[in-house]
Amino acid sequence: MRFSQIRSYDNYIKANLQLNLLVDSGINCHLKDEHTVTIDPFLSPALGGIKLMVLDTDLSRAQQILESAEDAYIKTLACPGCGSKSLERQALVKLPGWGKRLVDRLRGINESVFSSEIICRSCGRRADDLGQFS
Numbered sequence: 001m002r003f004s005q006i007r008s009y010d011n012y013i014k015a016n017l018q019l020n021l022l023v024d025s026g027i028n029c030h031l032k033d034e035h036t037v038t039i040d041p042f043l044s045p046a047l048g049g050i051k052l053m054v055l056d057t058d059l060s061r062a063q064q065i066l067e068s069a070e071d072a073y074i075k076t077l078a079c080p081g082c083g084s085k086s087l088e089r090q091a092l093v094k095l096p097g098w099g100k101r102l103v104d105r106l107r108g109i110n111e112s113v114f115s116s117e118i119i120c121r122s123c124g125r126r127a128d129d130l131g132q133f134s
């Protein structure tokens, strides 16, 4: 059985919420590096955060479940700057440095950091994926 990373988190609460959402939908998945990152958050950037790993055959269904849950959540938010409800989610993929990418390739894994940010289409304000606007 081969698992691939579908999301990464530096927050164990969101990691577990999304894990449980997938488990409840019958997706074969688990969290990787949860305990290490929770005990020592300073290691999170080096490890690429807490990783949500999904069985390859469940990947596209898991992606759909997470995206529809994230879109439903964003619809409940209003921009703190202009009050607009026209918020949009954008996926971000951060590739690790070339050294780590090489080691990952030799180990047969891909540990890019997957996250998203929310952008207000009215005023352009940005927020991280927990809806905390800067």
Ligand SMILES: [Zn+2]
Residues within 6 Å of the ligand: 079, 080, 081, 082, 083, 084, 120, 121, 122, 123, 124, 125
């Ligand atoms: Zn706005």
